[in-house]
Amino acid sequence: MALTRLLPRPNSRARTDRGPALARVIAFANQKGGVAKTTTTLNLGVALVEKGLRVLAIDLDPQGNLTMSQGWNPDEIDRSHELDVGVASIDLAGAELALSSMIGRERALEKALLPVREAYDYILIDTPPSLGLLTINAFVAANGVIVPVQCEYLSLRGLVQLENTLAMIRENLNPEVEIEGILATMFDKRLLHSREAVDILKENFGDLVLNTRIRKTVRFAEAPVKGQSVLKYDPTGEAASMYRDLAKEVLNGASARQHA
16 A cells, blocks of 8 residues: 555755754544544644644545545545645555555554655644554554544543553554543533533543533534635634634643653
């Protein structure tokens, strides 16, 4: 599987005195579908672009939802719109089978990203709703993982399995990767159920739970129809504001790591 086909050409980028600055790679993962992984990958990426950062979003899901959210046919590649996107197509559906016979199959994406990591500040990876080989590739390539979690009890159970998978990745393939944030999505502050779900997250995961809550709004369904992020579709609305808040939180976390 030539994962390099997914990637746009890198732009030039200044080097630091300590060598080339490399993008921070963040995977968005949850084996449960419908938790706003794609929405978060796209809109956080656009919010970071608004702050002047260079962002590449990788659509690693064979369904190609991130690609289609920018208004593209999944069979088209190497496109840039609100941000650079490494697009997906149905060909990815056979990737796990193709990769399974390769030596170093877990590192295919990591190797594919090497030529472009100097060109970006952030690379955001939208993973499939599973813990299969494509998602494992994302974990091996990533510095950290953000886990969008729908605010209901059943959605919380998968976090244990996800953390067990990451523990195996740290032990065998990428000692650096860890959960750097758990993002509560589809939050409805009017519902006790939503508030209790966030409380359970905090009790179990403490400071890993991000302060930003992604609340339900029809704008998240409307924007992809126009091939736009919510920040472009409704730039002054609540949905855009939530992802700008998330971008600030991600950048503050990056700054804290640099000074730790």
